[in-house]
Every structure is written in C-alpha cells, then in structure tokens.
Amino acid sequence: MASAKQRVCGTTTPPVPLKPMSRVAVCGGTFGNKMAGVYLAKEWLKDPSELRRQTFSATPFLVNPRAAEKLLRYVEKDIGVCFLDSILKSPDTHDTPYEEKRAKEINRLFGPKGSDEAYDLLLDMHTSPCNMGACIIVDNAQNYFAMHLARYVQKHFAVMKAPIYLNMSQKEKSGRITSIARCGIGLELGPVSLERLRAEDYKHMRTLINCCLDFTDKFNQGGMFPAFEVEAYQFSGLEMFPQGPDGEVSAMVHPKIQDHDFLPVKPGNPVFQTFQGQDIAYSGDASFCPVFANDGALFRSKAAFVKTDKLRFSIPAIQATAKSSELPPEKDST
C-alpha cells in the first residue's frame, strides 16, 4: 500500500487524523416497503446486543413505523426530502405531514443536524429493485472515513460486489436522513423487490451492517488505515424518460441498461425503448455508468436513471484521534 500512499502527494504522508465514531446509529425503514431494513431494525430494537462493539454500542431505530406497517414507501410525504433545515426548523402546524413530524423527532434524537451533538455515524439500510449489489452510498470522496469503510466492506463482504456511489450530496442542501449525522452512509442492497422480506436479503444486510460496525470499531481503536486507490461512481446527473406531448412517459429503460447498473454506456448506445419497440440511442457526448436504473422512486419524477462518472480516487491514510474517553489505548488494527 506504500506506493498507493505515495500517489496521494508524491511522498509518504502521515495519516489524516479523524475524530472517533463514538455515537453510532443504524436505521431501517426510511422507506417502509424496503423490508430487510425494516425487520432488522425491529429485531435490533428488541435485542441490540449484536450492535455492540468494544468502542461503542450502535443504536438501532425504525425511521418510518407507520409506512412500515402499511408496506408503503411513505404515508403522507416522502421522508427522503424531510431532513432539510427549512423543514426541521419550522414549527408544526395542524397539517404538517406525519413524515415531517417524524423527521423532526429523529433530528432531536440523532442530530440536531449540523450541531456538535449530532451522532457521529448513521448507517441507513436500504434495498432497491435495481442491480445495486451491496452499494455503499457516500456523499463524496473527501469523506475519508466513509471511503475507508467502503474499502473495508469491499474486502470483507464477500457475498457480492460492493460498488461505491458518490451522490455529491451537500449536508445543508440535503433532505436525506443521512445528512443529520456527522457522517451518514447509505447501504443499498439490490436487486431486492419492494414489499418482500426475503431471508437471504435479510442475512446479507445483517452481514453488511456487522461488517461496517467491525470497521468502525477497528478505526475507533486507533489503528492506522493505509492509503489506497479506489474506483467510485460519482453522480453527474439524472436522465429523464422521453415524454409525449401529454407529459406521459413515452418509452422504457432499454433492456441493455435495465439490470446493468454500473456498466458503461457510450454515446449512440440504446438507452430507451418505445412502447412500440423502437430503440432510442443516447444522444449525450460522453460515456456514463447508469445507477438506480428504472427505480420506482425515480420513475415518480419521470427520471429513468442516475448518470455517474466512474472515477479513480486516491484516499489518504486515516487514523482516529484518541479524544473519546470511552476509547481504550491505541493498538494496531488488522
């Protein structure tokens, strides 16, 4: 790894010191029809012992219990946009949607967003019908802790590919739940059908979260994590569905893109297929990798997929600063 380290600055640099992750939370059911996360959260609420590590005990919670009960994404408003400051700081009125109230409650417990009291780490469990593998969603590649965690998962979660998706989300502009913690990471397992609690998905998500917690514990124990290079898929834009004069979606995601998330698409490649069976080629001038191809949540806003650039990043070494009184003396991580 020395050579990778040298690539960062041309010389061996000391590890970037980062605050330990003392207060850790794991949430499921941000969308109530994504069942693996819902049921893991429920089980861990009954018995959180599996979330204990030497340096912390992660707190589980169910984000949207009402939606989970009804197997719905949400009941009144998509909670994925409710963690905006403008919502979190506004007073409740008689017509405040349930999800806004719940977002405020969660923000009081695990935030407040942007404050020193906010939780250090929030792991947000999602599943998707798209072919996501065990996708790790990080805001950007400068989130070194998250990038090291992702790297650790890529090495230790052997069940499937674990691509890193950089959503380029800015905390202050984000309505996502992950924005309330100092570091929020999404885990998106797929393909997993909505509304289905599958034993294998449940097991995979459980293993995935345990893997994230193992890394966090090792990090907290103060070991140095060496620099590395890694590929990640960085958000570059949304591709909208073709639409007819009536505003209706007039074509479908092409079978060559459907289920082929993360695989490169070149200008001229087919990206859509009309209801009559005609192919529509990509008219952009640069290759991209589709992610969340034909996701229901995107479909609601007539977006077909997220376009990403596959980029290579040099991530510097990191090491936890031993600030927290909870932490044992530093020892070498493995």
Next chain:
Amino acid sequence: MASAKQRVCGTTTPPVPLKPMSRVAVCGGTFGNKMAGVYLAKEWLKDPSELRRQTFSATPFLVNPRAAEKLLRYVEKDIGVCFLDSILKSPDTHDTPYEEKRAKEINRLFGPKGSDEAYDLLLDMHTSPCNMGACIIVDNAQNYFAMHLARYVQKHFAVMKAPIYLNMSQKEKSGRITSIARCGIGLELGPVSLERLRAEDYKHMRTLINCCLDFTDKFNQGGMFPAFEVEAYQFSGLEMFPQGPDGEVSAMVHPKIQDHDFLPVKPGNPVFQTFQGQDIAYSGDASFCPVFANDGALFRSKAAFVKTDKLRFSIPAIQATAKSSELPPEKDST
C-alpha cells in the same frame, strides 16, 4: 388427442357447446404498482387496433388510474375486494372509498356482475414479484373455455412456463374484478418487481394477451377444440407466517420456498427461517405446491404463501355455438 378425449367418459363425446366470446375486455392497473399492465392499458386506450380480431374487438381499460398515477397498489381500499355484490349494490355515501366507487363504475360498464349484460370475457393483467412464470389464473377446471385458453397459451407462448392456478373462487363470493364478467381470467407474470416498468415484462405481457385474444378468436370462429389432459395447481389453503406473542411475523419464508413457486414441498421440509437463522419445518401431513410465495399482498394479512394441490384434469372438447350475429360461418380452427 383422441385418447385424451376417451379418458373423459370412456368414449368419444361430442364437444361441449359454449357461447362465443363476443364482448371481450382487457384491463391493467387493478393494482397501480404493477406497471406492465398499467402501461399496456394506457397504450391500448390510445390505440386499441392491436386488440381487434376477426370476431371481436377487445376493449382496454385502466382499473385504478389514481393508484397508477401514484405507483401505489391502491389509494383508499384494495380494489381486489371491491367487486362483492354487497359493495356493488350499495349506494355511495360521502365516505365511500375511491376504489369502491371505481368498482361500481367498472361494474356498470363491463358487468353488471351476474347479469346477461355482463362482458363475456375479461383478461386481467397482473405482475408479481413471485416466480409465477406466465401464470394463468382460472376459477376452476370446470371453466372449460379458460382451460382451453390456458392450454393454447402453454403451447404458443414459448417464452416461459405458463402454469394454471385454480383459485377456486366463487363468483358470488368473490371481490375480484374478474368476477364481473361471464368468464374472468387473470394473467400473472413474474418475477417482476413492483413499481418498475420493464421493457421485457411489457413485451411478454403484450405477447401473452395477444395469444389469449388469438385463441378467443379461433374459438369464436367455431372450430372444435379437442379434449386434453392437463396439470393445474388448485388452491387448498393459505399458510400463515409464524407470529410472536405480539402478533408480529417472527420468521421469513425459507430460501428453499422463496422463488420456488409451484415446486412440491413435503411434510418435514423447511418452510420458514427465523430472524436468528433457525429453520422451521412444515408440520402439515400432506405435500403441497406453494404459489405466490412471499407476496407483498399476502404479507399484509400475515400469510406467507398459497398452498395448492397439483392435480391432473381431463378437459372435454369444446366448440362455440354460432349464436352471435357478429360471427362468420364456422370454419375449422387450426
């Protein structure tokens, strides 16, 4: 086919005369998150020419437009239980759910249920996350027209298996939309994730419906369809999820059943897996074939799967009576 015919009654019997299917309807979006049907209905509403045959023109319709718009199963009440006489014949009040009103409207247009004015044939397009293949849902094996249609699909729809599921539904006790027509048949394509409009599913459903219409046209033209024997999966009961003292689901469908719809399960075989990973064996005393294993709609009522008996049926020859003035002179079907 002569030998199969003989098995019915021990001798060659004349074909059962059946009324032709003059008024045919094709519907999608009974559940608004089952997208192939929703979008086929929408396309055919714009241009129904594909549904024209020599002996009829099928009428397309979208069952639940409001749910389809929101990508929801339903908005106020599951329309799958709204076609009961008790609902269809009750007057609207200010708090009548949208789906009940819509059911009444559909019943006026394509029923009334149980009357001579009811449509002859209703094809109801569904998709399911379960591994259903191109499942043909028929009320019972005495519905000879439907059984012959299913047989035709099994022969001509080469893309995937097309098992016949007999739901043993009784028209007068059924709340399903198919109960309003003289003959209602469900087409359940799967595995297909909810909320996703996939080009391949759309194409398969389109081919499937065309195949059903082709058969209906051949039948209407008066040809004789010989007797045959066929296997079908007959409803025998629902298997409920194990539940904890709090009434919560306490185990998941076992990976050996999940995605293995229609494959036999014997007493003692594992059917569930707890959240801690322990297998739970089937304690019943007879083998069965699971169908709709781990379907979201069943999950809502804490049912894990439908149990069916795989049975062999002798279906007699059929021939349309040439009552309808729309019909051309009889000629031999192919």
